[in-house]
Amino acid sequence: MLRVGLTGGIGSGKSTVARRLVQRGAVLVDADALAREVVAAGTDGLAEVVEAFGPDVLGPDGELDRPALAGVVFGDDTARARLNGIIHPRVRGRTEELIAAAPPDAVLVQDIPLLVEAGMAAHFALVLVVHADVEERVRRLVELRGMPEADARARIAVQAGDEQRRAAADVWLDNSGDQDALRAAVDELWDTRLVPFEENLRSRRAVRGGAPRLVEPDPGWAAEGARLAARVAAAAGERGRGASHTGSTSVPGLVAKDVIDLQLGVESLADADALRDALQDAGFPHRPDIVADNPKPEGSAPWPKRCHQSADPGRVVHLHVREVGSPGWRYALLFRDWMRADPAARDEYAALKRALADRHRDDPDAGGYAEAKEPWFDAALPRAEEWAAATGWVPVP
Template sequence: MLRIGLTGGIGAGKSTVAALLRDLGALVVDADVLAREVVAPGSPGLAMVVHEFGTQVLDGDGALDRPALARLVFGDVARRRALEQITHPLVAQRTADLVAAAPSDAIVVHDVPLIVEKHMGALYHLVVVVDAPQDVRVRRLVASRPMTDDEARARIAAQATTEQRRAAADVWVDTHRSREVVAEEVRRLWDERLVPFERNVRTRTVVRRPERVVLARDHEAWAATAARLAERVARAAGDLGRGVEHIGSTAVPGLPAKPVIDLQLAVADLHAADTLADALAEAGFPLIGAKRDTVVPDVDADPGHWVKRMHGGADPAVVVHLHVREVGGPGWRMALLLRDWLRAEPGERDAYAARKQALAASGLGAGDYAEAKESWWAPAHQRALAWAAASGWSAG
């Protein structure tokens, strides 16, 4: 199944987007709803909360007085953590039960306010962040809750910043627009990205690069995307992983590149790479197969030492090449060296950029374009190795 994390600050309009996704067919698991369920009257969760905070958190009917509890824990880190230690395990178990009961082709939307604050993005195939300008959020909160303007602003300030949310977001939905506009954007997200993404994960289908070569310089966005993808790869690899790196042209600031995110997952050996194939596929990175890197004889003349496992991405919006290589092997080392060399040597970067732009302008297809670049790389390998020796470069 496809797992989507849906988040946003207080008053951002997250519930609106959750409702739209539910109407389109998503299974929405709302963490706030579950948080209420696990402390319902008569529940073990409520008993534990009362034991920790006293009967002052109960209303006249014996139910949890949520505003009273909020006043106790807001601004008090120790008391908030005590509450989280009670409720979070209960919510997590209830969430796991609901997800386990979902069909295998479900698109599960996990509506969680604190995905960014708790660094939970790697748990999901995608994170959708809902946002609106602060003044809009304040007006919504004052109108819908027993909250003053200052209280609303304090609650917003206590949460993740807009910059932190943007870094975590695979998809950004601004609700400071009409409901019709937001609904159309969410429908397109569903039809054009979520539904095909789910199908690709289930069928282990890789999204291929476009045949037409188009170069861009969107390095800030590429770096943020690569960071999110790398966290998902690392989580899927678990203890068998030896680190994930952003490599290739999109990892070199200032270098024009096709919008393809190249990642390198290091493993102890290719047996570990094969062991990880299913976990990586379930995380959204299906196996393409065994491949061999270009042999650089001055590094290692044995072609067998250059073998790797190639995975791709299942997300229709992002082309990913995931190279799984043995840590310390020649392919692993050269991928890091060539990236670092081009970062450190602007003249070499610019010469490579000129070659790439000339090839792209010639109208070559993606396969021919990649092959034609090798004529530049053959002598470039030697210059990169000389730079490594002179600079004392180490692969880590």
């Protein structure tokens, strides 16, 4: 199934997005709802909360008095950690039960308010962040929830800021204005990205990059590369030896196809093969037809690797899995770092790319474009090696 993380600051309107996704067919696992469920009247969770914080957090109806509990733990890190130690394991257990019960073709949306703060973004195939301006969020909390303004601002202040959420977001949904516009954006996301993503994931079908269409450098590529590399590293776990952003989109100022290249290091290709299903489940189907890189210089033995690509129609990714220390692994890092450090070489390569992309603009899979660049790579390798020797460069993923 496709697992999607949904988050946003308090008052952002995340619940509105969640409801619309459910209306369109998503399976929702709501962390806030589960947090209430595991401390409902009569549960062992509530009994443990009362034991930890006293009978004053229990209402006359036998339910948890949430405002009273909030007054005890808000601003007290020790008390909040104790409460989390009671609630979080129970929520995780219920979450696992609900995920196991979902259909195998589900678009499963996990609504987690503190997804970013808890460092959970890398464990989802896609992360949706709902945003609203701070003043609009304060207004909603005061007018719609009856919260004192000082409390609203205090709660917003202890959550992640916009910069942190943007770094985690594959999709940024702005809910500062019209609700109809928000619903339309969610519908478009469902139809054009979430449903095709799930179908591709279930079928182990990769999204292809298509013809060589170059675009101007995008400052957002660096954050995307870092986010996707973290996702790959999380999927690889202990078998991984570093995931990094490589290729043209990793070089600031370089024109490129809008494709994020990633490299995952492994001890051996046996480890790469053992990781195949985990990477596919994370959103990166295997390409069994790609088993090696063209060597540098041309004519030597091919450089073995494994290749995966993204199932996400909204983001083309090429994931190269190579043995740490192998020629292909080293070259990917050398090329990236040399291009970053040498503006003249970067400009020379950009001019070549433009000329070849125009010549091969009707190439449906960019194979001819890629092949035509190989002589330049061969000729440029000695210059890259000279730069590495002069600077004392060492490969760092």
